[in-house]
Amino acid sequence: MTGAPTRRRTQAERRAEAERRVLEAAREVIGEHGVGAVTFAAVGARAGYSRGIVTHHFGSRRGLMEALARSLQGLVPPAPAELDGRERVLAQVDLYLATLEHHPRDTRVFAMLWAEAIAGDPDLRPIFAERDADFRDSFARALRTAAADGTGAGLDPDAAAMAIVGLLRGVGLQLVLVEKAPDFARLRQTIALLLGTGLG
Amino acid sequence: MTGAPTRRRTQAERRAEAERRVLEAAREVIGEHGVGAVTFAAVGARAGYSRGIVTHHFGSRRGLMEALARSLQGLVPPAPAELDGRERVLAQVDLYLATLEHHPRDTRVFAMLWAEAIAGDPDLRPIFAERDADFRDSFARALRTAAADGTGAGLDPDAAAMAIVGLLRGVGLQLVLVEKAPDFARLRQTIALLLGTGLG
DNA sequence: GCGTGCTTGTCGGCCGACAAGCAACTTAGG
DNA sequence: CCTAAGTTGCTTGTCGGCCGACAAGCACGC
Known part of the structure; x- marks a missing residue:
């Protein structure tokens, strides 16, 4: 037995x-x-x-x-090292959205922990504050080289980084509250188009 | 005395x-x-x-x-009734960001309540789930007329609405975690440019 | 004096933390 | 090999603290 x-x-x-x-x-x-x-x-x-x-x-x-x-770190893979500028930004955005699609449970948990940090949990706040800053910085760096090599519109890198990080986090959070998953293919395509033309 | x-x-x-x-x-x-x-x-x-x-x-x-x-409802004023399509979307976005700038305490509180709903508070969830759906819908409607009258790019209205709402909420939430306020003028200008060209 | 706003007393429930004890595994001597 | 002492993993008992809710009583306004 x-x-x-x-x-x-x-x-x-x-x-x-x-x-x-x-x-x-x-x-x-x-x-x-x-x-x-x-x-x-x-x-x-x-x-x-x-x-x-x-x-x-x-x-x-x-x-x-x-x-x-x-x-939960490392859920979203980094963009290929050979990419930079506008291309890197768009690749990282799509990788983030792809992770939302392919790891719904874990990205949901991540979003909920992030939300708890925002809501005031003193244990989580410092952790996610630092993560956010790093995430914004990675976009800001790529946007700076985009501005330098002419592949980006004349956008302020820091402001655009906050907007892009906000978009990604905000989409992830909304998904927690909606019951049925959206059409990810259309979502990825739409955001790629929106940011793709917006950035250049 | x-x-x-x-x-x-x-x-x-x-x-x-x-x-x-x-x-x-x-x-x-x-x-x-x-x-x-x-x-x-x-x-x-x-x-x-x-x-x-x-x-x-x-x-x-x-x-x-x-x-x-x-x-906390009605913190963000609605866009003028005479606007529709792409113009209405951009106006509503800027009004949202202006509210973040001019009512920092109350928008911060709103963001934290929204976050608590996401993190799982059963009392708050239904309230904010409905609010989100309405907010997305208002953008989706404007985007549909934009698509019809040719002022919008060929974007899926529902996906674009989720992206825009995500951007706004996401920016609001990030502001809770950063200590010093950003340069709002630059932020509003950058997002206006990003979405303005992205939408048409 | 009567109704309404507000306070205080109190109860049951849940949680995090610690410490003592039990069980599984390791190691060394025969 | 075998076994017994020692180490590490895990559980149970328990304590103090905090919270939400209700009910009875007090104070202000009508």
Whole structure:
């Protein structure tokens, strides 16, 4: 009857799996019931452990949130290094939208964590404030070279970066509130056209 | 020493002032400490009443939040009725950005409430989901006439509406996380140029 | 004196954190 | 190999704190 459900595992394996399952459980809870539903009891139960598992592995609620935010970094791949200027901006925008399409659950969780940071969660604020600044900066840099090599319209790089980051984040957030997914092909095409002509 | 601080007021005046002061206090608490800091005790004290004032006037926390969301409607004035198509879209966008500039505290509070809705607050979700849909729809309508009268590029109206609403909301949310206000004149000009050429 | 606005007392529920104890794994001596 | 002591992972018990809601009582206006 035992069906070998428990082959002997090393302590490192046990620890690693527990952390993985706890983070996955936190994503599930957020996606289904919101960031406010992330309690030790809820996450522990969802992960198949006790309510003490989060404290044991992450020390505090803040520790869990930070690990969660870190685990969601790198969801959107960077644009190819050989691209720059206007082309790089458009490629990065499309990659972002493609990630919204292909990883709906995780981008939704990311959006909800970002929203919680905005709403005032002191644990999340510094993390996402820094991320935002970096994200804007990456666009601003590409826009500066676009202005230099003539491939960009005469737009202020910092203002345009805020607009583009706002567009991407704003679309992601709206998707949390709409029940059925939109037509992503049309959305990507429309935004590519809108920004493509707008930038040059 | 009494300096006539309490001339005799009618019951209706007392009630109206209490409600006004409670809503104002809630805005202050949100703006300074986040949506999570909105408790009966905090809001009551800030308004100069007891912790029971919120229950007495709004019945529940949900009632307060709904009244708060309602009180923030109409912050952004509608575009002139005689405008339509591409012109109307651009006018509405600029009015939104102008409101961010001229009512920083209240638009910040609105953004934080919207974020809390996204993050999963069940009281706020339906309110803001409907607002979003209406907002997108107003842009989609104008974009449809733009497509019909030839003043708009061949953009899908619904997708473009989601992009524009996303841009506006996204910019508003970013402003919550940045400490110093940006150069609004440049921001408005840049976005006007970006969307102006992008739409036609 | 009567009604309405407001306050205070109080209850039940939930949460995060810590500490002590139990279970799984590792290692070293025989 | 075998086993027993030691280490690490995990759970359970428990504490203090905060919150929302309701009800009874007090104060202001009619």
